[in-house]
Amino acid sequence: MNTKTNILIIGAGLCGSLLALRLAQRGYKITLVEKRPDLRTQHQDAGRSINLALSDRGLKGLRLAGVEEAALQLCIPMYGRMIHDMEGNTFLSKYSGRANEYINSISRPGLNMLLLDEAEKMPNVTIIFNKGCKSVDLENGSATFKDYPTNEEVTYTGDIILGTDGAGSSVRKAMFNHKKFLFSFSQEWLTHGYKEITIPPANDGGYRTEKGALHIWPRGEDMLIALPNLDGSFTVTLFLPYSNSEYCFDNLTTPEMVTEYFTKEYPDAVALMPNLVEEFFSNPTGPLGTIKCSPWNSYGKTLLLGDAAHAIVPFYGQGMNASFEDVVVFDEILDRFTSESTDWNTVFYEYEKARKKDTDAIADLAVDNFHEMKEHTASALFQKKRKLETAFEAEFPDKYYSKYSLVTFKEEITYAEALQQGRAQDKAILNLLDDGKLPEDMELSEKLKLVQQQTQAILHDDEVAGNL
Amino acid sequence: MNTKTNILIIGAGLCGSLLALRLAQRGYKITLVEKRPDLRTQHQDAGRSINLALSDRGLKGLRLAGVEEAALQLCIPMYGRMIHDMEGNTFLSKYSGRANEYINSISRPGLNMLLLDEAEKMPNVTIIFNKGCKSVDLENGSATFKDYPTNEEVTYTGDIILGTDGAGSSVRKAMFNHKKFLFSFSQEWLTHGYKEITIPPANDGGYRTEKGALHIWPRGEDMLIALPNLDGSFTVTLFLPYSNSEYCFDNLTTPEMVTEYFTKEYPDAVALMPNLVEEFFSNPTGPLGTIKCSPWNSYGKTLLLGDAAHAIVPFYGQGMNASFEDVVVFDEILDRFTSESTDWNTVFYEYEKARKKDTDAIADLAVDNFHEMKEHTASALFQKKRKLETAFEAEFPDKYYSKYSLVTFKEEITYAEALQQGRAQDKAILNLLDDGKLPEDMELSEKLKLVQQQTQAILHDDEVAGNL
Structure with missing residues (x-):
């Protein structure tokens, strides 16, 4: 001692x-x-980020200090991203093709x-x-x-x-x-700031929308996300440019404009946030750095x-x-x-x-990921990639981990290793798809083999060039 | 007006x-x-960087203001790097395979x-x-x-x-x-600092070593360079780690250690710097940020x-x-x-x-380039690359520009374009060489074609992946 x-x-x-x-x-x-x-x-x-995503690397730290079990009592598992489109349709994109991999919302x-x-x-x-x-x-x-x-x-x-x-x-x-x-x-600041808004519990004390997911309303430059709290509420976060955009923090200066913006972009979310306007003006706008x-x-x-x-x-x-x-x-x-x-x-x-x-x-x-989350909504290629990766992870749970999974669920490898492997995989899949080398009728196992070979080739070429 | x-x-x-x-x-x-x-x-x-390399982008600025001709009167052309090895042997590595491309030493x-x-x-x-x-x-x-x-x-x-x-x-x-x-x-600092030392004019007022070159004594982590001045002198700059090295600024604290270090690493330069020890201790050590x-x-x-x-x-x-x-x-x-x-x-x-x-x-x-200049001395692959590029530039002066030439002599393209094109070329050549795809008996024009194709493929793959 x-x-x-x-x-x-x-x-x-x-x-x-x-x-x-x-x-x-x-x-x-x-x-x-x-x-x-x-x-x-x-x-x-009030107004500060009041819930957070706890995943495997964080749990490992809590385990080291003997407080993992106690912390898990405070957690709400989130199994995937619930995407909300402009029409209010939703679909769940699971975090991983593996059943035991999810993240947690915690206060x-x-x-x-x-x-x-x-x-x-x-x-x-x-x-x-x-x-x-x-x-x-x-x-x-x-x-x-x-x-x-x-x-x-x-x-x-x-x-x-x-x-x-x-x-x-x-x-x-x-x-x-x-x-x-x-x-x-x-210190590097993004062009965007963030603001928190509450979805209160339902009148019966339950959740006003699906509890077991991280909700995302992707809108290109703007985005809303929501994480569940134990009391039935959700904490919503708006990410929005400060300026140089039709809707931006500099322009959303009146209750009418705030209502117009949210009603136009997030109609299904507006219905869940009875105190939207009041909270928009009373909660602070935070920078992202x-x-x-x-x-x-x-x-x-x-x-x-x-x-x-x-x-x-x-x-x-x-x-x-x-x-x-x-x-x-x-x-x-x-x-x-x-x-x-x-x-x-x-x-x-x-x-x-x-x-x-x-x-x-x-x-x-x-x-x-700030830039990729915007891409996802715009690019068919990125969506094809995500679909293929989910299939890989479901079919070959021990052989394929997406960049997100490497970062979030593979705490035995470092962030730097996850970045290097994850970026090479992404580049391999996007280029193979773009070159038409992963046709629909190809066996999934063949696709995986091709992706793995191409990933190795990319890593090798980068190494020879000293990562120039 | x-x-x-x-x-x-x-x-x-x-x-x-x-x-x-x-x-x-x-x-x-x-x-x-x-x-x-x-x-x-x-x-x-005294002791501050007193001469500098003036090249095409700088000359363009002086031309805009009508002072290029007057500035050129102050210039000493440097046609290449004069490399000094440990034994005092020298060889000239020209900046470009094109005759009209050189840089200038100016006060x-x-x-x-x-x-x-x-x-x-x-x-x-x-x-x-x-x-x-x-x-x-x-x-x-x-x-x-x-x-x-x-x-x-x-x-x-x-x-x-x-x-x-x-x-x-x-x-x-x-x-x-x-x-x-x-x-x-x-603000990002390198692990190295710099210090300036003088090579005075010869007794007859001439230059003690080749005037028309930028002299380099590459020694892995450490390096000495020298640029000529109009009065017959050269300004030498030592680049050396601050610490964590046998010879570093933290350790070179006595005249004996300074003399030992220079005599061991730069014997031919020591002979040209009669005031080495005195200047080493009187001139400041500058950071590189x-x-x-x-x-x-x-x-x-x-x-x-x-x-x-x-x-x-x-x-x-x-x-x-x-x-x-x-x-x-x-x-x-x-x-x-x-x-x-x-x-x-x-x-x-x-x-x-x-x-x-x-x-x-x-x-x-x-x-x-700080890291590449160290690599150059250690890596046979990098040396092969440089040799090939010099041949390309001499044989096909309108078709090939090395990264250095793009940056230094092609003021009509931007630095960002030079970086993108130059890095892709370097990666293409290093990997083609490493894979044995540029054998000695291949025609130079065939080699160039292969390098250009591979460069385009690299740029395309990066673009598809959004430069991840």
């Missing part, structure tokens, strides 16, 4: 609270500081409360709320916080600091502004994890899952590189070396 | 001074403000002085030195400067502001910190151009050329979108739409 090492964790969201729990289980003495009030005693954050505050409860049960964890990080002394491993009720400042010191304070991370900003080492950093940076650590004292190190857009449903997988990878690195006289600089360096290429990959995959 | 529009240009380096000259020729009233002293009256910047301060002289001749140009930009009021189009001799602050207002204040741009920082719009931004951002304009009032908008690493010799090409593209946009009642928001938007993909492309190409 490492009872002598004090770890200061800044940010008690999903990543920080799971990390605190797991590191406490390893014996470290944990101080977990959060700027918000304790969400177990004070409701907050962000519900899961966060569970993790805080479990962390707090540990005798070596102290959780402090209402203290916002104002500055970090990177060279000495201390951070200064403002106490929100009193405005008093307090400084905490750790043997190491772990920054899990999310996409707007104060710890990362301290590194960016430090200027004594080269800090690579990028990707954040990457390097190095994640400074002076062997401070390390970024979760969204603080790699915030991604939500189009793969992997943000939380990636953060929980961070905890798994960090735990493995601790197994390999800690000792009586741990060199934290080495631990942090090895962690980034093991992890960075994968968080870069899921960031890029998520942006790809 | 647009004598009513006042344009404030911040930064009188190469891009800002050419832009001032060209916009003055178009009739605008120009105020050009520079933080440094007038380099025509005060020598400065940065010399060219800047020329451009300042020409701009100053215009009655509608005012140049102000020694005033550093401290803040920009983006919404109102004014900027506040500190006067360095007096420390007094002064505010200048323009109908529009053009920020050409380089990689560390204050104007760009104002946009980054503004927070009222979404500003995508990235890529900066991208978007939008380049804010409120239709302020626009970034040159390195302020897109700083790149030097491995394609295109930094200055890209900035001069910015002036050409901006001039074309002014032709198309200005009128009696110019909407600058539209001008700036159309400029970025036309230009951004190309500056992104040259940034990526320059980083590619």
